[in-house]
Amino acid sequence: MKLMTKARLKSPWVLHYDCGSCNGCDIEILAALTPRFDAERFGIVNIGDPKQADVLLVTGPANRRNYKVLQNLYSQMPEPKVVVVVGTCGCTGGVFYNCPNVLGGVDKVIPVDVYVPGCAARAEQIVDGVVLALQKLVEKSERMEEES
Amino acid sequence: MVELMSLNTVLSIIFVIAAPFLGGLLTGLDRKVTARMQSRVGPPLTQPFYDFIKLWGKQPFIASRFQPMLALGYLAFILTGLILLAFGQDLLHIIFTLTLADICLIAAAYNSKSPYSNLGGRRELLAMLSYEPLMVLTAICVQVITGTFLVEGIFEYGRPLLLVVPAAYVAQQLVLVIDMKKSPFDVAGSGHAHQELVRGVYTEFSGYTLALVEAAHWTKLVFILSLISLFWAQNLLVGAGLALLLWFLAILIDNVYPRLNWKTMLKTTWSVGFFLILANFVALIILEVV
Numbered sequence: 001m002k003l004m005t006k007a008r009l010k011s012p013w014v015l016h017y018d019c020g021s022c023n024g025c026d027i028e029i030l031a032a033l034t035p036r037f038d039a040e041r042f043g044i045v046n047i048g049d050p051k052q053a054d055v056l057l058v059t060g061p062a063n064r065r066n067y068k069v070l071q072n073l074y075s076q077m078p079e080p081k082v083v084v085v086v087g088t089c090g091c092t093g094g095v096f097y098n099c100p101n102v103l104g105g106v107d108k109v110i111p112v113d114v115y116v117p118g119c120a121a122r123a124e125q126i127v128d129g130v131v132l133a134l135q136k137l138v139e140k141s142e143r144m145e146e147e148s
Numbered sequence: 149m150v151e152l153m154s155l156n157t158v159l160s161i162i163f164v165i166a167a168p169f170l171g172g173l174l175t176g177l178d179r180k181v182t183a184r185m186q187s188r189v190g191p192p193l194t195q196p197f198y199d200f201i202k203l204w205g206k207q208p209f210i211a212s213r214f215q216p217m218l219a220l221g222y223l224a225f226i227l228t229g230l231i232l233l234a235f236g237q238d239l240l241h242i243i244f245t246l247t248l249a250d251i252c253l254i255a256a257a258y259n260s261k262s263p264y265s266n267l268g269g270r271r272e273l274l275a276m277l278s279y280e281p282l283m284v285l286t287a288i289c290v291q292v293i294t295g296t297f298l299v300e301g302i303f304e305y306g307r308p309l310l311l312v313v314p315a316a317y318v319a320q321q322l323v324l325v326i327d328m329k330k331s332p333f334d335v336a337g338s339g340h341a342h343q344e345l346v347r348g349v350y351t352e353f354s355g356y357t358l359a360l361v362e363a364a365h366w367t368k369l370v371f372i373l374s375l376i377s378l379f380w381a382q383n384l385l386v387g388a389g390l391a392l393l394l395w396f397l398a399i400l401i402d403n404v405y406p407r408l409n410w411k412t413m414l415k416t417t418w419s420v421g422f423f424l425i426l427a428n429f430v431a432l433i434i435l436e437v438v
Binding site for chain 2: 003004006007008010011035038040041042043047048049051052054076078079080141
């Protein structure tokens, strides 16, 4: 494996955005980042800045109120980047499906790489999802190398 | 005929080249020690280098055309300061080179319209206002004792500085905590999860400009630690031990204290820090050491 790909794999910085979740999944995400699960041993850091992030963790259904914020955050992240949706709401709209102000799953607004279903998704599932996302990151990274 | 370089010159050159790598390893160790203090395993020791390489390979997002230059200037001025230090130059010049480096960082933060970045820059200015007077006062103390601002003067002075100005050494803890961007004085922006200003002064950096800033940070850490090690210049191993003691205490303080606001930072440094150094100074005069 190339050094650059290895470095990308070993240092995924996570941006967490809640676009209207009930906070159940957010609590689980934060649980996965706390000392109990110690995500930092894989180099995972929770960073608040989209310009410095590699992985976008989204919870909650896409809705008319803040979908532009979500698009804005996504467009501010430099390549290579991956998007992980956590929770049933984010995957399909969940219990809010067909509500007048809900657009549906997050993939209606931005391209999504990994879906982590569950209400709420468990911390282990979220870590699994991020590991899956890292495989996607490797693919994107290699594609970027080929293009350049 | 070109004369062969003396051993000291060779050592100085090796030190300057190795400084960024040493700083990176120290940062990795910092993260490991912090993790152990929170009963975690923590990232590998080489984690900062992985971060650096990754950031270097990211798609470049430049906030303004001047920003990469300023990020480079931040690193370059710190390296210049380190070279001045390694070759035993004037302490005041060394401190003012560090100031120039910080000015580069602040100018880069002001170089975009982002309000987070602007506020971070303002807070970084306040941080400078807090720790630089302490460094300059310490340098003046050293001048009064050794009769010169030159770093060489400290080496030529018979006794270790720690025995003459112990309180000034304690005051360096404040300088180190602010410089390492550790709680309680990390108002300008930190790597931790408190994100009320996103990432403060670093908000607008991304990709390779952030990598440059990280490298500058590592170098700055080694730079400040080597300044502190001058407190025992007669045996630099003891000096390095003294510096690493303060470094460890800074990590401990970081894990014990929450973030405090900029007013507390200014009040603490200007009262406790000034008092420590000035009391030491008065004691020297009363005891007729100088």
